[in-house]
Amino acid sequence: MTRPIQINNHPFRFLLYLEWILLAISVITSVLPHPSPRFASRFPELAILNLTIFGLMGLRLPTSNNLVKIIYTACGISLIFITGLFGGRADRLFPFLYIILVIRSCLIFQLPGRLSVTFVSFTLFLTTLLYRIPRYPLPPQAQEKFRFFTLSLALVFGLSLVFVLILMNTVLSERESREKLAIANEKLRQYALRIENQATLEERNRIAREIHDSLGHSLTALNLQLETALKxxxxNPDKAQSFLARAKELGSKALQDVRQSVSTMRSNPLQDKSLAQAIDILAEDFQRSNNILLNRQINLEYSLSTEVNTAIYRIIQESLTNISKHARATEVNLEIIINRGSLYITIQDNGRGFDLEQNTTGFGLQSMRDRALSLGGKFTINSAFGCGCQITVDIPLGRLIS
Incomplete structure (x- = not known):
């Protein structure tokens, strides 16, 4: 429900001060005596009471219930009309009271209501003006002057009401535009804050994937080397020594990955190498560390962007890491080809396999799936106990060409 307009939340407080000034002048005019009985107040107490009530009504303007608005406006019109009929010298200021009424109507009504109040105010002004026409006959010249004065006064008052109405509509429209702009700015600020939070969350996930894919791969291989050396x-101390040396190399690589992650928050595994060259190095390292045969077929006819090459490399690296940790495989087939406008990546091992319904929510698989989806592709995994595992990534070629 809309709050009533009061002193503490009045949108244009200077208008309220103007009302008080005009009402104070009206009250003083009604109280002061006048030597001519023609201009003396017939009921000064009634005029003062009406003006006081009318002024107090301006301290609280209804804005919610239409019926209350209509009753409120009707009461104001009645008070002004009575003051204009019986106020004596105070009725000289009653046109200004109608202007105050129009200003209040602009604050509580929409455009149809404002036009209605303006029309009623002008009609009542004419009625009061006609009521004050002398009842005794006047000379022709005096009648002509009086008619001209009456017509001029009505025209000036009508133009004044139209001017006040247009001015208030303009001011209120500008104020409403500012409020809408402020609301839009606040929504934009909240949206920007949500985008910032989302970007921060995505950046955290990206950093987690980078650490998992780079450092996690190196530490996994390091752990395997140490376990073999202990066995x-x-x-066979000489062979164990070779595994320890390899473990030292992996430890140095892991330390390098940590330093690069701390400095750049992103380790670039390609380092100015092509994707095929980086995969060859990864494959040789995988075979030497795990004693698993890796057959690879790479057929790339187009130049891909660095971001895409990195994502493909990380998907392959994570797949090989999972195979070395869980598959117990002896042979892996890796195929990267471009066919029918898409790039296909297939990684298949002859390991023990796993149940898809129970083992597809790990961070590694989720990381590969997220990378594929970020490139607009599809990530598919097929596996069963005793049948190995096959991972397929299908990425539209249009998203990959640099």
Whole structure:
């Protein structure tokens, strides 16, 4: 429900002060005596009471219920009309009271209501003006002057009401535009804040993926090397020594990845190498660390952007990491081809497989799925116990060409 317009929330407080000044002048005019009985107040107490009530009504303007608005306006019109008929010298200011009434109507009504109040005010002004016409006959010249004066006064008052109405509509429209602009700015600020929070969340997820894919891969391989060295330490110290040396290399690489993540929050695995070259290095490292045969077929006819190459490299790296950790495979087939406007990546192993309904929510698989979806592609995984695992990524070619 809309709050009533009061002193503390009045949109144009200077108008309220103007009302008080005009009403005070009207009250003083009614109280002061006049030597001519023609201009003396017939009922000064009634005029003062009406003006006081009319002034107090301006301290609280209804804005919610239409019936209350109509009753409020009708009461104001009645008070002004009575003051104009019986106010004596105070009735000289009653046109200004109608102007105050029109200003109040602009604050509480929409345009149809404002026009109605303006029309009623002008009609009542003419009625009061005709009521004050002398009842005794006047000379022709005096009648002509009186008619001219009456017509001029009515025209000036009508133009004054129209001017006040247009002015108030303009001011209120400008104020409404400012309020809408402020609301739009606030919504925009909240939207920007949500976008910032979303971007921060996505950046955190990206950093988590980068750490998981780079550092996690190196530490996993390092752990395998150390486990193998511990098993061979008593039986074959020389071979265990070679695994320890490889573990040291992996530890150095992991430390380098950490330094790069801290400095740039993103480790670029390609480092000015092509995607095929980076995959060859990854494949050789995978075979040497895990003693698993990796057959690869890479057929790239187009130049891809660095972001796309990095995403493809990370998908392959995460797949090989999962195979080395869980699959117990002896052979892996990697295929990257472009066919029918799409780039296809297929990674298949001959390991033990797993149940898709229970093991597809890990961070590694989710990371690969997110990377594929970020490129507008599809991520598919097929596996079963004893049948190995096959990962397929289908990415539209239009999103990849640099």
């Amino acid at each position: 061979l330490y008593q039986a």
